[in-house]
Amino acid sequence: xxxxxxxxxxxxxxxxxxxxxxxxxxxxxxxxxxxxxxxxxxxxxxxxxxxxxxxxxxxxxxxxxxxxxxxxxxxxxxxxxxxxxxxxxxxxxxxxxxxxxxxxxxxxxxxxxxxxxxxxxxxxxxxxxxxxxxxxxxxxxxxxxxxxxxxxxxxxxxxxxxxxxxxxxxxxxxxxxxxxxxxxxxxxxxxxxxxxxxxxxxxxxxxxxxxxxxxxxxxxxxxxxxxxxxxxxxxxxxxxxxxxxxxxxxxxxxxxxxxxxxxxxxxxxxxxxxxxxxxxxxxxxxxxxxxxxxxxxxxxxxxxxxxxxxxxxxxxxxxxxxxxxxxxxxxxxxxxxxxxxxxxxxxxxxxxxxxxxxxxxxxxxxxxxxxxxxxxxxxxxxxxxxxxxxxxxxxxxxxxxxxxxxxxxxxxxxxxxxxxxxxxxxxxxxxxxxxxxxxxxxxxxxxxxxxxxxxxxxxxxxxxxxxxxxxxxxxxxxxxxxxxxxxxxxxxxxxxxxxxxxxxxxxxxxxxxxxxxxxxxxxxxxxxxxxxxxxxxxxxxxxxxxxxxxxxxxxxxx
Amino acid sequence: xxxxxxxxxxxxxxxxxxxxxxxxxxxxxxxxxxxxxxxxxxxxxxxxxxxxxxxxxxxxxxxxxxxxxxxxxx
Numbered sequence: 001x002x003x004x005x006x007x008x009x010x011x012x013x014x015x016x017x018x019x020x021x022x023x024x025x026x027x028x029x030x031x032x033x034x035x036x037x038x039x040x041x042x043x044x045x046x047x048x049x050x051x052x053x054x055x056x057x058x059x060x061x062x063x064x065x066x067x068x069x070x071x072x073x074x075x076x077x078x079x080x081x082x083x084x085x086x087x088x089x090x091x092x093x094x095x096x097x098x099x100x101x102x103x104x105x106x107x108x109x110x111x112x113x114x115x116x117x118x119x120x121x122x123x124x125x126x127x128x129x130x131x132x133x134x135x136x137x138x139x140x141x142x143x144x145x146x147x148x149x150x151x152x153x154x155x156x157x158x159x160x161x162x163x164x165x166x167x168x169x170x171x172x173x174x175x176x177x178x179x180x181x182x183x184x185x186x187x188x189x190x191x192x193x194x195x196x197x198x199x200x201x202x203x204x205x206x207x208x209x210x211x212x213x214x215x216x217x218x219x220x221x222x223x224x225x226x227x228x229x230x231x232x233x234x235x236x237x238x239x240x241x242x243x244x245x246x247x248x249x250x251x252x253x254x255x256x257x258x259x260x261x262x263x264x265x266x267x268x269x270x271x272x273x274x275x276x277x278x279x280x281x282x283x284x285x286x287x288x289x290x291x292x293x294x295x296x297x298x299x300x301x302x303x304x305x306x307x308x309x310x311x312x313x314x315x316x317x318x319x320x321x322x323x324x325x326x327x328x329x330x331x332x333x334x335x336x337x338x339x340x341x342x343x344x345x346x347x348x349x350x351x352x353x354x355x356x357x358x359x360x361x362x363x364x365x366x367x368x369x370x371x372x373x374x375x376x377x378x379x380x381x382x383x384x385x386x387x388x389x390x391x392x393x394x395x396x397x398x399x400x401x402x403x404x405x406x407x408x409x410x411x412x413x414x415x416x417x418x419x420x421x422x423x424x425x426x427x428x429x430x431x432x433x434x435x436x437x438x439x440x441x442x443x444x445x446x447x448x449x450x451x452x453x454x455x456x457x458x459x460x461x462x463x464x465x466x467x468x469x470x471x472x473x474x475x476x477x478x479x480x481x482x483x484x485x486x487x488x489x490x491x492x493x494x495x496x497x498x499x500x501x502x503x504x505x506x507x508x509x510x511x512x513x514x515x516x517x518x519x520x521x522x523x524x525x526x527x528x529x530x531x532x533x534x535x536x537x538x539x540x541x542x543x544x545x546x547x548x549x550x551x552x553x554x555x556x557x558x
Numbered sequence: 559x560x561x562x563x564x565x566x567x568x569x570x571x572x573x574x575x576x577x578x579x580x581x582x583x584x585x586x587x588x589x590x591x592x593x594x595x596x597x598x599x600x601x602x603x604x605x606x607x608x609x610x611x612x613x614x615x616x617x618x619x620x621x622x623x624x625x626x627x628x629x630x631x632x
Contacts, residue, residue, distance in 0.1 A: 364586075365582070368586055377592065377600075378600070379589075379595070379601075380589050380592065383589065387585075389632075390631060392631075393631070395563060395564045396562075396563055396564055396566060399565040399577070399578065400585055402585070405578055408576060430575060
């Protein structure tokens with residue numbers, strides 16, 4: 001099988017510690033070089049922290065696995081330097097078709113919201129994402145990426161984590177201040193530390209197949225409920241890169257998975273689905289079950305859990321890798337501040353709190369999709385089918401059809417890091433404290449760009465001005481002063497008018513006022529933006545002391 | 559009052575960041591209400607629910623329209 005993709009084999013090098021017998025001491029170890037572990041390593045590298053990244057294997061994900069990368073993940077991947085590679089290789093799709101039994105009940109066209117850099121999602125086989133991330137990590141001297149290095153024991157003593165790492169040439173010891181466990185759903189680190197993860201396993205199985213279509217087939221998402229070629233179950237067809245289509249067949253619990261994935265059993269299913277003599281070739285096939293569960297907390301002393309190691313959801317809605325990348329996004333800057341002694345370790349509790357809030361939202365949404373797609377009782381199935389029968393003719397029915405709600409980032413409105421709006425400051429729109437930032441087109445010294453590519457990795461104070469050249473000296477000096485001090489805040493003026501600000505305060509032009517509109521900004525409105533591009537606070541009038549207090553709050557220094 | 563066939567769920571005081579959330583909230587409540595009931599009990603629950611909602615709507619014209627739409631698709 002597998003014709004369109006050649007798996008890279010990453011080079012193993014004998015770790016120098018094996019010959020020297022010395023214990024390797026590093027500030028941070030990341031275990032697991034999947035999308036999330038690579039993301040975490042890249043995030044910390046951007047923060048200036050050297051990382052040791054260990055993986056027991058020496059290649060990328062086998063088979064497509066994660067398929068759909070949503071807008072927020074793409075924006076994070078931009079920050080990690082692989083957004084363009086993922087978007088240019090990935091397949092954009094807008095049209096989705098929903099079938100119930102013999103007929104198409106409706107279709108939708110997810111026209112991308114204009115004036116955002118990244119689309120709502122792209123489809124791409126997980127192995128490409130991992131390949132791009134691994135290449136990026138390998139190009140950076142501060143990431144020591146070691147393939148075929150397997151962690152076989154882990155112990156936490158005080159503020160130090162000690163790992164025993166095995167290779168084909170022998171074992172060595174690593175001591176680290178911080179361990180990030182990105183070692184997947186079965187997380188050996190979690191198990192070795194005796195930590196629990198709770199939730200439920202769904203009594204269902206899915207057969208997934210990557211199929212190469214020989215003829216043209218539209219770049220659309222097709223979802224069947226109870227189709228004649230696979231009665232009583234659901235089927236999803238998705239286009240990926242290289243004309244590889246991903247098909248997910250719901251199997252039910254009683255089917256023998258080993259039998260089901262034999263080509264002689266898979267091929268007739270696909271033929272029946274395509275319904276004609278369309279030529280195709282099978283590349284990869286697998287059967288999976290899934291669990292919906294999460295750890296009670298994601299930080300345990302010096303050990304931080306990210307991605308599937310910390311939380312797992314059903315695949316409906318693409319909330320696995322997408323939410324894992326957001327874990328890395330949330331964790332990197334916090335760990336940097338703690339390592340630098342600029343924030344207390346309790347800041348990492350907020351990593352756990354915020355990402356648990358997001359994980360629970362993902363669990364709710366993916367469980368709802370699962371319950372709609374695979375009803376657990378007769379009455380639930382009746383309601384599901386009633387919704388589908390109403391969907392053909394009525395908008396409200398279509399809105400209730402839940403074949404997976406696309407992954408969107410959580411609005412961290414509950415976070416203790418947020419500074420609530422001042423009384424009397426009235427704002428419309430979505431950019432509340434805790435919101436993931438909306439993008440907007442901007443001009444930077446006349447060059448076209450995007451707001452989200454201009455902020456991130458540190459705190460920013462985004463100051464909306466009517467006319468940058470007319471900003472008074474007091475405001476300019478107060479803005480400039482924000483960049484001095486323990487936790488620097490980068491001032492950035494944004495205005496619908498071209499022009500520069502006095503002093504050396506950088507500025508952006510918002511030529512069509514889209515940023516001002518999305519942030520409901522007036523002259524003098526200020527947003528404090530976190531390094532992970534979430535809104536921390538906002539004011540109608542700029543007061544440097546309030547900004548400093550909000551930074552203190554957002555870093556547990558208040 | 560004409561029968562509203564557009565998405566119409568909301569909860570007072572709740573701010574939704576995604577259009578699908580209120581409908582999904584309702585649907586989950588609906589399915590959860592049936593949890594652990596026998597098929598016969600579920601049927602009774604559904605009948606009671608229809609009667610409660612019909613009385614709440616009250617307007618016979620609207621109800622007639624809803625009954626017709628429901629019947630058409632069966």
